[in-house]
Amino acid sequence: MRTIEFLILHCTAGSQAWTARELQAFFMRPVAEGGRGWSRGGYHWLVEGDGRAVRLYSDALVTNGTYPYAGLGIKVSNSNTVHICYTGGVGALMQAVDNRTAAQRMALAKLVRDYVAAYPNLRVLGHNQVREKACPAYWVPDFCHEIGIPDRRVWTGNPFGFPVPVAVSHTPNPAL
Numbered sequence: 694m695r696t697i698e699f700l701i702l703h704c705t706a707g708s709q710a711w712t713a714r715e716l717q718a719f720f721m722r723p724v725a726e727g728g729r730g731w732s733r734g735g736y737h738w739l740v741e742g743d744g745r746a747v748r749l750y751s752d753a754l755v756t757n758g759t760y761p762y763a764g765l766g767i768k769v770s771n772s773n774t775v776h777i778c779y780t781g782g783v784g785a786l787m788q789a790v791d792n793r794t795a796a797q798r799m800a801l802a803k804l805v806r807d808y809v810a811a812y813p814n815l816r817v818l819g820h821n822q823v824r825e826k827a828c829p830a831y832w833v834p835d836f837c838h839e840i841g842i843p844d845r846r847v848w849t850g851n852p853f854g855f856p857v858p859v860a861v862s863h864t865p866n867p868a869l
């Protein structure tokens with residue numbers, strides 16, 4: 694079993710109507726056809742718009758959620774991370790928007806609490822804390838505080854200066 698140290702939260706940067714099946718198809722589709730051309734998707738879980746949490750991969754498997762980051766005392770990579778994503782995170786002009794539905798917020802809160810309980814050394818963070826990008830379009834340490842996650846279980850590093858607006862100028866690009 695791999696060592697899981699981090700839980701990174703994401704958005705799809707796409708339609709809130711996307712289903713897990715559509716997201717997975719996007720990851721697997723060849724690059725020439727607008728996909729990612731991957732053999733494995735980006736996330737272990739997808740929280741759909743109605744709040745349904747869909748398990749896409751076992752925690753034992755490494756998914757393609759982020760590039761590695763080392764700095765401010767952490768070393769994050771896909772090999773030591775579980776990735777959770779919700780559908781949404783962008784507005785009509787592809788600008789970053791926290792448009793999580795109430796059902797998605799509840800489902801995310803449950804997942805985060807469950808992972809914090811299951812992995813005693815795990816810490817939670819947002820993708821925008823280890824990449825210069827908007828994903829997941831909200832500040833994960835604030836969300837963790839709201840849902841009662843102890844401070845020591847939340848990574849608060851902010852190397853890219855969120856909430857400086859970061860344009861989401863591409864077509865759906867959930868993982869990078």
Ligand SMILES: [Zn+2]
Nearest residue numbers: 703704820828
């Ligand atoms: Zn992300």
